[in-house]
Amino acid sequence: MNLSNKRKPSNDQVSELTTNRLSVYLRCLNQLESAGVDTISSQALAEQFHLNAAQIRKDLAYFGEFGVRGVGYYVKDLKRHLRHILGLDRKLRVAVMGAGNLGLALADYPGFRREGFEIVALFDIADAKIGDESRGGVPILDIKELKRLVRKEHVDIVVIAVPAESAQPVLDQVVAAGVRAVLNFSPGTLKVPPGVRLRNVDLTVSLESLSFYLAQGDVGPD
């Protein structure tokens, strides 16, 4: 019944959970490199960062032979491989739809720039906002300029940060402009045509993880 082991999935089937884990491994390797660690075993990596060693080996084995018998992984090498697998060895250009609080916060989010993503523009429909810019200097453009800007600036990824009721029409405009990868922060289910990859971010997941911790009652009284 172990279908998943017999049928090697295409890249299209590599799940969001898997790529999220690769991102987590990359964060761990960054920390190890900063701490001067040269090599690490999957077991030590798992113990240090509360991960699952078997899962680490399985995830990495899918993309190639990175481990060295008796040594484990070379931190610098594995980090380079992961950055390559995740497509982070080139600059990716991002536009944000919606210059409300969330859009403005995302446009200036320091982590995006640090990992090589470049936020080229915010888009809105409100005349009062168009022509202005975020605190970090990202220009706010008229959504009518979207198609032109996507071509001119080679936008790779669009982030949707508009109210729920506008999310689908805005997404349709994004797809019509030729964008093939969309990160959605709006609630509700959105539809994209085949060939366009949509990722939904649910910030509630992190709160639920804390809720779990509180519910288990392993917090002593004050």
Next chain:
Amino acid sequence: MNLSNKRKPSNDQVSELTTNRLSVYLRCLNQLESAGVDTISSQALAEQFHLNAAQIRKDLAYFGEFGVRGVGYYVKDLKRHLRHILGLDRKLRVAVMGAGNLGLALADYPGFRREGFEIVALFDIADAKIGDESRGGVPILDIKELKRLVRKEHVDIVVIAVPAESAQPVLDQVVAAGVRAVLNFSPGTLKVPPGVRLRNVDLTVSLESLSFYLAQGDVGPD
């Protein structure tokens, strides 16, 4: 060498990745329930939502015997169990530190309320903001009021959405006020004393998942 199977971890060691998966399963069950599905096998759950069936069985088996031989899981029952495990069967009260773009966006984030989290207040140090409220009506209070409010309103979880350079001093105030669970959106490494659970949210992970998709080149030309 399969240590993780022999040594059953304490609740404290249930990793963030595991609780995140439980949250994902809960989302899937919500969708199945809306679609009128009564029972589902781990295999079908995995195929429908691009998950790993063995992982689902392992994650759930850790918390109890939820599957029924020949049937799979009862959707409603499993959902109720997961909500209980995640501590979502009671109202959790949340305060947000920092009434900038990110803090305001998080205070009004629709998903939090939907899952039973109640945002009771925003805190800031800027006189111009104190006394005002978010678009959704969450009051912005002086950070000096934090300790009093945490006790009076029984705040369970605090969200940190302040600039990186203020994050540690603000977190120290939060801990001093008696809060034991913190969700941090600021970049950089923060320290908490034992007994306080800190979760760091890195929004870059979702962008990297799209980067992976683009890098694999399985997007056909226009």
